[in-house]
Amino acid sequence: MAASGARRGGSLACMSSGTLRDLGLRAKAASRVLASTPGGCKDAALDKAAVALVGSADEILAANGTDVANAVAGGVSATVVDRLRLDEKRIESMGSGLSSLASLADPVGEVLDGWVRPNGLAIRRVRVPLGVVAVIYENRPNVTSDAAGLCLKSGNAALLRGSSGAIHSNKAIAEVIRGAYRSAGLPEDCLVFVDDPTRESVPEFLRLDGLIDCLIPRGGRSLIETVKEHATVPYVIDGDGNCHVYVDASADLDMAVAIVANAKTQRPSVCNAAETLLVHADIAQRLLEKLDPALESVELRGDRASRAILGENRVAPATDEDYATEFLDLILSVKVVAGVAEAIEHIGRFGSGHTEAIVTSDLDNARRFQQEVDAAAVVVNASTRFTDGEQFGFGAEIGISTQKLHARGPMGLRELTTVKYLLDGTGQVRT
Numbered sequence: 001m002a003a004s005g006a007r008r009g010g011s012l013a014c015m016s017s018g019t020l021r022d023l024g025l026r027a028k029a030a031s032r033v034l035a036s037t038p039g040g041c042k043d044a045a046l047d048k049a050a051v052a053l054v055g056s057a058d059e060i061l062a063a064n065g066t067d068v069a070n071a072v073a074g075g076v077s078a079t080v081v082d083r084l085r086l087d088e089k090r091i092e093s094m095g096s097g098l099s100s101l102a103s104l105a106d107p108v109g110e111v112l113d114g115w116v117r118p119n120g121l122a123i124r125r126v127r128v129p130l131g132v133v134a135v136i137y138e139n140r141p142n143v144t145s146d147a148a149g150l151c152l153k154s155g156n157a158a159l160l161r162g163s164s165g166a167i168h169s170n171k172a173i174a175e176v177i178r179g180a181y182r183s184a185g186l187p188e189d190c191l192v193f194v195d196d197p198t199r200e201s202v203p204e205f206l207r208l209d210g211l212i213d214c215l216i217p218r219g220g221r222s223l224i225e226t227v228k229e230h231a232t233v234p235y236v237i238d239g240d241g242n243c244h245v246y247v248d249a250s251a252d253l254d255m256a257v258a259i260v261a262n263a264k265t266q267r268p269s270v271c272n273a274a275e276t277l278l279v280h281a282d283i284a285q286r287l288l289e290k291l292d293p294a295l296e297s298v299e300l301r302g303d304r305a306s307r308a309i310l311g312e313n314r315v316a317p318a319t320d321e322d323y324a325t326e327f328l329d330l331i332l333s334v335k336v337v338a339g340v341a342e343a344i345e346h347i348g349r350f351g352s353g354h355t356e357a358i359v360t361s362d363l364d365n366a367r368r369f370q371q372e373v374d375a376a377a378v379v380v381n382a383s384t385r386f387t388d389g390e391q392f393g394f395g396a397e398i399g400i401s402t403q404k405l406h407a408r409g410p411m412g413l414r415e416l417t418t419v420k421y422l423l424d425g426t427g428q429v430r431t
């Protein structure tokens with residue numbers, strides 16, 4: 001298969017133009033150029049990419065239409081199709097995301113701190129790029145532009161491998177962005193796209209030692225387990241979002257209804273959507289009856305107490321597996337608890353460390369919940385849907401880390417850098 005010609009005369013770096021290691025070498029070479037590229041040059045490239053994406057909407061939508069048609073014919077779920085489908089509004093959002101990144105401060109070269117030793121040696125700690133950031137991801141074409149933009153702004157080359165289900169969309173987006181980089185005077189290989197989405201190529205991709213400086217997997221449990229089994233390069237897990245909302249006894253019920261409904265239904269196919277509702281026994285009857293109409297489209301699976309309140313025809317029996325599942329669908333587990341301590345215990349047992357929320361008017365319970373719940377984001381009186389790089393003011397995110405090293409929570413520009421110590425002396429030698 002011949003590589004397709006990129007917009008504005010470029011060529012798409014893909015498997016047809018070399019082995020995986022060849023592509024990694026190209027990304028590594030581009031990363032060395034990017035490490036010393038001025039911020040203004042990177043911003044100009046991002047602005048060009050933003051304009052090019054919107055200007056290429058017809059081509060991108062045509063490619064996406066092929067992927068969506070294949071997905072529908074293959075019988076995939078509606079939530080997968082929702083993550084896959086692009087429209088003009090989503091492409092405009094992708095472009096505005098790149099423009100927003102261009103307007104942010106460049107993290108590269110930021111001096112974090114500095115000091116002078118008694119011998120006169122001056123030491124500074126500064127931010128520098130990671131190098132080559134690899135992203136392996138499932139059916140989310142917007143990840144292609146988000147990852148490419150975040151990597152460029154933070155001075156990293158992006159080595160991207162999407163799924164077979166979004167291959168046409170991802171290639172079209174990558175082609176446009178590479179062409180924009182070229183027209184801005186940067187190496188096209190600042191973005192390298194792997195067009196071999198077969199399962200057999202995954203282990204090799206995960207073992208590009210010396211070429212990948214940081215791997216970020218974005219996908220379901222199967223992908224994460226594959227990374228854990230095969231990866232020999234450093235990685236940061238963008239893990240499951242088994243998120244909870246706990247409604248405390250003192251909660252404002254109208255607020256609670258609005259938060260729970262938003263957290264579950266506003267976009268159920270994403271990782272920061274709520275999967276379990278925990279409700280204090282003292283208000284369970286009032287809250288669940290008030291909440292039920294707002295969750296009309298949601299399948300409920302609950303414990304004995306919630307089933308007694310809403311009826312066994314409305315609420316199916318929940319199992320431990322339900323409480324442990326990231327549904328990514330219009331399904332919600334429900335459990336009535338005795339108080340904040342039981343809610344925290346339940347989250348500790350079943351939560352994935354992503355986002356947990358409490359709705360309460362009790363300040364002590366709010367602070368206890370924030371202190372004792374172990375998650376990347378712990379929210380008081382707001383929806384779990386706010387755990388997002390753009391909502392946090394990061395411009396965008398390359399993923400949401402559920403681990404603790406080196407990044408946790410939404411990973412923006414700063415999380416795509418590391419540090420370097422710069423030492424300036426006047427002839428000092430160690431004795």
